[in-house]
Amino acid sequence: MDATPDHNRPLRILQVVDCLNGGGLQTMLLEWLRRLPRDRFQTEVVSLFGPGPLSPAFEQAGFPVTHLAPFRWHPMIPLRLAPWLRRDYDLVHAHLVISSFLCERMMPPSRLDRLVVHVHNPACGSGRYQDWIERFAYRRAGHVLAFSKHVLGTVGPRKTGRVLYNGVDTERFTPPTEEERAAARAKFGLPGNAFVVGAVGRLAPQKNHALLLNAFATAHKALPGARLLVAGDGPLRGALEEQARRLGLAEVVHFAGFQEDILPCLAAMDVYAMSSRYEGHSISLMEAMACGLPCVSTAYPGAEEVIVPEETGCLVSPDDAPALAEALLRLGGGPELRRRLGAATRTSIAASFSLDSSANALAAFYHGVTR
Numbered sequence: 333m334d335a336t337p338d339h340n341r342p343l344r345i346l347q348v349v350d351c352l353n354g355g356g357l358q359t360m361l362l363e364w365l366r367r368l369p370r371d372r373f374q375t376e377v378v379s380l381f382g383p384g385p386l387s388p389a390f391e392q393a394g395f396p397v398t399h400l401a402p403f404r405w406h407p408m409i410p411l412r413l414a415p416w417l418r419r420d421y422d423l424v425h426a427h428l429v430i431s432s433f434l435c436e437r438m439m440p441p442s443r444l445d446r447l448v449v450h451v452h453n454p455a456c457g458s459g460r461y462q463d464w465i466e467r468f469a470y471r472r473a474g475h476v477l478a479f480s481k482h483v484l485g486t487v488g489p490r491k492t493g494r495v496l497y498n499g500v501d502t503e504r505f506t507p508p509t510e511e512e513r514a515a516a517r518a519k520f521g522l523p524g525n526a527f528v529v530g531a532v533g534r535l536a537p538q539k540n541h542a543l544l545l546n547a548f549a550t551a552h553k554a555l556p557g558a559r560l561l562v563a564g565d566g567p568l569r570g571a572l573e574e575q576a577r578r579l580g581l582a583e584v585v586h587f588a589g590f591q592e593d594i595l596p597c598l599a600a601m602d603v604y605a606m607s608s609r610y611e612g613h614s615i616s617l618m619e620a621m622a623c624g625l626p627c628v629s630t631a632y633p634g635a636e637e638v639i640v641p642e643e644t645g646c647l648v649s650p651d652d653a654p655a656l657a658e659a660l661l662r663l664g665g666g667p668e669l670r671r672r673l674g675a676a677t678r679t680s681i682a683a684s685f686s687l688d689s690s691a692n693a694l695a696a697f698y699h700g701v702t703r
Contacts, residue, residue, distance in 0.1 A: 342374040343698055346416060348435055349377065349427045351404070352384035352397065354590065355534070356615040357427060357452045360498050362386060365395055367691035373698065378416055380409050380431060385592075404430075414438050422702050423448055426473075436472045445474035448701070450496075451483050453538075453612040475701055479613035482634030496697065497637075498613045499690025500622045502682045507624035507674070508599035516599035520561055520586055527558045527664045530601035530625075532594050532616040535566030537609070540630070540651075542568075542575060544607040547656035549579040555664045558584065563597040565590040598623045602670060603663045608632050609650060621645070622681040626673035628659045638685075644676045 347365070352358050365375055375395050379387070382399040390397045400412040417424060417439045425448045426435040432449035439447050449470050470476055476493040478484035484493045508516065517524055529548060533539045541562065548560045562572070562585065569587065576585040591597055594616070598604070604620035606629040611617075617638060620627055627645040629635050630652075639645040646663070648655040663670055 342370070342372055343422045343702060344374050344420065345376075345698065346419070346421045346424045347375060347377045347395075347427070348380070348413070348416075348424060348431045350380050350430050351382050352377075352379050352386040352390060354385045354592070356498070358384070358386050360615055361427065362389055362393065362395075363499070363501065363687055364691050364694055365390075366393055367688065368695055370394075372695070378413065380404070380413070380434075381406060410434060410438060417443075422446065423698060425450060428452060432470060432473070436470070444472050446702075447473040448475045448477060449473040451476065451478040451487055451612070453479075453483065453610065477697070480634040480637050482637065483612050494697065496693055497685055497690060498615050498618060499687035500615070500618045500681055500685055501687045502622050505595070505598070505619045505622035507678065512596075512599045516596040519596055520588055520600055522559050522561065522586065522600055523557070525557070527555055527603075528561055528601050529558065529603050529605050529660060529664075530561040530563070530597060530620075531605050531607070532563045532591075532597055532620070533606075533608075534564050535562075535568045535572055537568065538611075539564075539566075540607045540609050541572050543630070543651060543653055543656065544605055545572065545575050545579060545581065545585070546653040547605075547607070547660060548585070549581055550654065550657035551660040551664065552581065552584060554661055558660075558664060560585045561588060561597060561600055562586065563588045563591045563594060594619065595623075598625060601625055603628060603660065605656070605660065606630065607656065611635070613638070618681055618685050621677035624674040624678040626663055626670045627677060628656065628663065630656070640680075643673075644680045645673060 377390055377395050377397045379397060379399045381401045381404050387397055401409050413434055423446050424435060426432040427450045435447055470487045477496045479498060481495055484495055514524060522528055531544060535541060552558050573587060576582055598620055604625040604627045606617050608630060610632050617627060629639055629647055630650040631647040632650055635647055639647055641647045646659040648659055
């Protein structure tokens with residue numbers, strides 16, 4: 333690797349990611365790469381396993397993808413990754429904990445100053461094995477990026493640590509027209525005049541949809557016309573559908589499954605609800621805000637970096653179903669409050685979290701650390 337890259341040519345950057353599923357990080361990475369000028373950046377992508385649902389989109393956008401193995405924890409992944417880390421890249425940008433851990437352990441020591449590890453969720457709390465790996469994943473790299481100030485703080489003090497917020501395409505994610513709203517509700521079988529609470533995200537323990545179902549059950553008693561739209565799929569779908577039946581909500585909770593395009597989901601909603609135990613910097617939350625939706629979220633560490641309570645949304649204590657239900661009731665019975673918060677959320681996202689500004693910040697970071 334060159335000690336000082338020649339800035340008269342494009343920077344050669346290798347992106348290393350665990351997989352290319354439909355998650356927020358992978359979608360964000362694709363949008364960043366699309367916006368980086370091709371005359372300044374030459375990018376290749378290595379996925380530890382796959383292919384995944386987004387693999388074709390990366391290829392179609394002009395970013396070659398190499399999948400090292402067909403499944404997670406394949407024993408040949410380290411051996412197949414090693415030659416990539418010895419190639420003449422100006423930067424290696426590793427995303428998520430497994431990729432970061434492997435790159436830190438396997439990259440030649442003389443090149444660690446060219447390694448960027450990107451922390452997307454708070455360190456620890458993901459599971460016993462992943463927690464163990466996280467203790468060693470972010471120690472040796474030359475540079476650390478994090479999705480929020482809180483996430484950066486979880487990996488310990490780092491002189492080289494920086495925050496790079498996610499961005500939203502504010503030209504694509506806009507408040508829906510009445511026609512778009514009506515069409516979206518028809519698509520998901522929702523009454524045109526119902527108060528619709530919605531959530532978008534993987535049906536996994538982190539997202540804590542069980543809390544949302546319990547809160548909605550309480551709110552529904554006072555708002556019997558309300559509906560809940562849950563977009564996403566995952567290992568807990570069966571359990572959550574059973575919980576909805578036990579709560580007597582089978583007819584008013586709509587499980588929409590994985591949606592490649594979430595715009596119709598957001599267009600169908602009156603309020604966006606997030607019940608997560610932890611997040612990095614939620615893309616789906618910011619997309620909902622860009623669409624002018626008032627948002628209710630658990631106050632997971634870092635949530636206040638996006639939502640200002642009573643100005644751009646409502647924050648409630650994590651695992652507090654009664655407080656979440658109360659917030660839903662306030663918004664369900666207050667159309668003027670919904671309009672005020674919705675307008676403020678759109679303004680906040682457009683001003684501080686646009687996708688273009690996020691991509692520009694990443695480009696500036698790349699150039700800054702290679703000079």
